Structure formats: structure tokens, C-alpha cells
Amino acid sequence: MLKWIFDRVMALIGLLVLWPVLLVVAVLIKIKMPGGPVIFKQRRVGRGGRLFTMYKFRSMTVGHGGSSVSVAGESRITPLGHVLRKYKLDELPELWNVLVGDMSFVGPRPDVPGYADRLTGRDRDVLRLRPGITGPASLKYRDEEEMLAKVTDPQQYNDEVIFPDKVRINLFYLDNYSFIKDIKMIFCTVLGRRMEYNGEMI
Numbered sequence: 278m279l280k281w282i283f284d285r286v287m288a289l290i291g292l293l294v295l296w297p298v299l300l301v302v303a304v305l306i307k308i309k310m311p312g313g314p315v316i317f318k319q320r321r322v323g324r325g326g327r328l329f330t331m332y333k334f335r336s337m338t339v340g341h342g343g344s345s346v347s348v349a350g351e352s353r354i355t356p357l358g359h360v361l362r363k364y365k366l367d368e369l370p371e372l373w374n375v376l377v378g379d380m381s382f383v384g385p386r387p388d389v390p391g392y393a394d395r396l397t398g399r400d401r402d403v404l405r406l407r408p409g410i411t412g413p414a415s416l417k418y419r420d421e422e423e424m425l426a427k428v429t430d431p432q433q434y435n436d437e438v439i440f441p442d443k444v445r446i447n448l449f450y451l452d453n454y455s456f457i458k459d460i461k462m463i464f465c466t467v468l469g470r471r472m473e474y475n476g477e478m479i
Contacts, residue, residue, distance in 0.1 A: 279456055284382055288375035299369055302334055302361065309357040313339035316370060321387035324407045329379040331387055332370040336361050362422070365466070371410050383459040384409025385447040392440065403447045411466040413450050414443040417479040419469075449475050 292299075303315045317335040320328050336358025354362065361367040374380040380387065387408035396403060409415070418424070418439060425431035425439075453475075461472055471478050 280381065280459065283456075283459075284375050285378075287382065288372045291372045292376065295369060295372070298366070302366055302369070305357060306335060310335065310338075310355050317367075320390065321408065322390055322393035322404070323379055323387060324404065326393065326404050328390070329374070329387075331379070332373055334361055334367040334370060336367045368410055375410065379408075381407040381409045382411065383462050384412050385443070385450075386412065386415055395440075396444070399448070400444050402451060403444055406447065406451055411462055412447070413462065413474050413479050414446040416462060416465055416471070416474075417446060417477070418443065446475070446479075 306315045314335055317333045317337075318330050319333075321331045323329045336355065337353045338355060358367070371380060375382060384406045385403055385408055393404065421439065425434060428434040458474070464470070465472050473479075
């Protein structure tokens with residue numbers, strides 16, 4: 278209940294305080310990335326396997342038709358989009374998702390249906406969690422795009438190494454939930470710092 282109240286109150290405060298930033302980013306996207314929408318909308322899998330529409334600032338070219346796995350340096354990511362991703366500004370519209378209850382500040386990143394469908398057995402318990410803007414797996418893999426840029430087959434590495442490890446971390450989060458840890462993860466996300474979690478630095 279505390280997490281539910283915190284999410285909605287802080288999401289509302291965040292939208293009220295940060296609306297000038299959202300407006301500036303929206304204008305920059307219209308100027309620097311014309312010919313497409315300001316907001317990128319995509320169906321993601323939420324709590325209980327329910328689909329919802331997630332909102333982000335657009336950071337890619339229109340109609341790129343690329344993979345769901347993003348790699349640093351890809352031509353489909355625009356110069357402005359690279360800056361937005363680096364400072365996580367592209368995720369600010371997700372405050373609306375938190376306010377309406379589709380997401381939380383802390384939890385697993387919401388997957389596209391194809392990845393969520395791969396969860397079987399105990400791994401499906403991850404779907405008991407409300408997806409988050411940040412979380413332990415997000416912190417550990419904050420440099421995921423740069424990491425994938427260094428491997429021969431980014432898609433395979435994501436599917437066979439990163440995705441299973443994210444599931445493992447998120448299951449630990451489910452079993453060992455702590456509101457204090459949530460607050461610490463939010464601060465680490467904002468400040469770009471690391472923290473110890475389940476015996477490793479994330």
C-alpha cells in the first residue's frame with residue numbers, strides 16, 4: 278500500500294514539477310526530428326500479463342523497422358535521441374504510466390509480448406510485479422546498449438545472457454521487497470551511482 282501511494286503521489290508531483298522539461302524536450306524533438314510523433318507508444322506487458330500502452334519520447338527515426346534490442350551507435354537512434362537516452366529523458370513520459378497505475382517507479386522493465394511469452398514456470402512470477410521505470414536489473418544493465426555493441430550477435434547475447442539474468446534479479450526483488458531499497462534505487466538512478474544488491478554491485 279505504501280508503494281502504491283508513493284508511486285501516485287510522486288508521479289503527480291513529478292509531472293507538475295517537470296512539465297517545463299517535458300515541454301522543452303517535445304519542442305526539440307519537433308525541431309530536430311521532424312516528420313514523426315513526439316511521443317513513442319508501444320504495447321508492453323504489465324502486471325498479471327495485461328497489455329498496456331507505454332509512453333516515451335521518440336528517440337529513433339520513423340519507420341526504422343529494426344530489432345527490439347537497441348545497440349549503442351545504431352543509425353536509427355538520432356543524435357538528439359542519443360542524448361535523451363543517455364540522460365534517461367526519453368523515459369519522462371512514463372510518469373503518466375505510473376500515475377494511472379500501469380507502472381511503478383521501481384520494478385522490472387516492461388517487456389514486449391514476445392519476451393514475456395518466453396517466461397515459464399517460476400520465472401512467470403515476475404509478472405506479479407508492476408513494471409517499473411527503474412529497478413535492480415535496470416541499474417545493473419544501465420549500459421546495456423554499449424555492452425551489446427561490443428558483442429558479435431547482440432540479439433543472441435541479449436536472449437541468452439542478459440534476459441535470463443534480468444529475470445533472476447527481478448525474482449530476487451519479488452521475494453525480498455524493501456521500500457527502503459526502492460528509494461535507494463531511485464536515488465542511484467537519478468545520481469548515476471551504484472549500490473550493493475543481493476551480493477553484487479548494480
